[in-house]
Amino acid sequence: MSLKIIVLAKQVPDTRNVGKDAMKADGTVNRAALPAIFNPEDLNALEQALQLKDQHPGSTVSLLTMGPPRAAEILREGLFRGADGGVLLTDRAFAGADTLATSYALACAIRKMGEYDIIIGGRQAIDGDTAQVGPQVAEKLHIPQVTYAEKIIKIENGKATIKRRLERGIEIVEAKTPLVVTVNGSADECRPRNAKLVQKYKYAKTVSESQNQDNDYLGSILDSRPYLKLNEWSVVDVDADLQQVGLSGSPTKVKSIENVVFQAKESKRLTGTDVEIDDLMKELIANHTIG
DSSP, rough: OOOEEEEEOEEEEOOOGGGGBBBBBSBBBBBSSOEEEEOHHHHHHHHHHHHHHHHHHEEEEEEEEESSGHHHHHHHHHHHHHHEEEEEEEEEGTTTHHHHHHHHHHHHHHHHHHHOOOEEEESOOTTTOOOHHHHHHHHHHHHHHEEEEEEEEEETTEEEEEEEEEETTTEEEEEESSEEEEOTSOOOOOOOHHHHHHHHHHBBBBBHHHHHHOOOOHHHHHOOOOBBEEEOOOOTTTOOOOOGGGGGOOOOOOOOOOOOOOOOOOOOOOOOOHHOOOOOHHHHHTTTTTT
């Protein structure tokens, strides 16, 4: 049985390098000022999709990402690892979207992509840490969802068997397909790039990227190899309501980002006596660090 798999992936700012220019005046993230990376847990999700593809010959894996034109790099990274294609949602109207507007836009794109058996994404993105987009997409598509997945064990007879890693243990659950699955960072790490696939797809471009390059040789390559043309969709392409995307469709606004640097004065030295250890445990429980 072959599967049609969609992977939700996001290009995120590297939050390890947040500086004073990380925010714009309107409260949105200044992505141009931060290095961009493939969201870590989305890589775990991609690996789960590729494992399903390995188990079910004839299956296809398509990535879906939303962001500025440079987010096309996410699609290429997926192709380098074994995905079959992808779609970049990019439009100025999508800018500044919170989780509600993002999930709406993604759901519109998924409907345009057609039939699917399973949608897989990371549990959360490191730039927001909300863990809301995957579940919201499932709600908007009116399909089941399984969160905190660590392993998609199998899919057969219209049911997926999934191992969940929770705070206090492990669950094995079943859910009917189609469904949305969000994957923990404890799942298998994504396989590295495949050298042959890098050579095959290194010139893959979206329409915007190909229009902005002046190399006639690359232009001829794209014309002669259709598989190198990455799909790029706008608000109009996915029939989205302008009032439900971007800032217009976002009831949540980011007010500020603070870069917290721990100073030596905030540290505490212990001699290892029973009394000091006991006092430390009481303090950590009192401020809810543990317990």
